[in-house]
Amino acid sequence: MALGPTERKFVLHWGEMGTRWGVNRTVAQIHALLFLANRPLAAEDIAETLSVARSNVSNSLKELQSWNLIRVTHLMGDRRDHFVALQDVWEIFRVIVEERKRREIDPTLTVLRECAIEGDTDSALEPASLARMNEVLTFLDMLGTTYDDYKHLPPATLQRFLKMGGKVARFLGPDDKDPS
Secondary structure, three states, rough: OOOHHHHHHHHHHHHHHHOOOOOOHHHHHHHHHHHHHOOEEHHHHHHHHHHHOHHHHHHHHHHHHOOOOOOEEOOEEEEEEEEEOOOOOOHHHHHHHHHHHHHHHHHHHHHHHHHHHHHHHOOOOOOOHHHHHHHHHHHHHHHHHHHHHHOOOHHHHHHHHHHHHHHHHHOOOOOOOOOO
């Protein structure tokens, strides 16, 4: 599959952004390629298009499957696995946020809850340090709860919500000290 200049720019940039998000560059480039592709692609086609090793493609495809961002499909008369990416940007966003929450936020909440319990009886822990740990716990717990409240909203509702964000911020005012 030959990429035009605009597609190439998109795929390369997506790879660069992936590294900033903590994702392997090749994984991000393959995701971008599959997102842009108008047909399912075999691993060999991906390797050739991106000029990367077939083994790297294989590992990257497994990573993308573990994130639920791509799926395997089959074509009539072709025994190879072909891959397609989610095409709805809202669904991609939802899947990524859900996976990051599950992989990063949830385990951190578990440890922070343990620290909060253990910290009450840890004489070596200064009260100010425990207070800061509890602030992180409160913040991440609120973030997780808010995500759970919104994750099932349809994309059209989320779009309306995001579009009115600035209006809500102006309505609520600049007082960011109010914890409620």
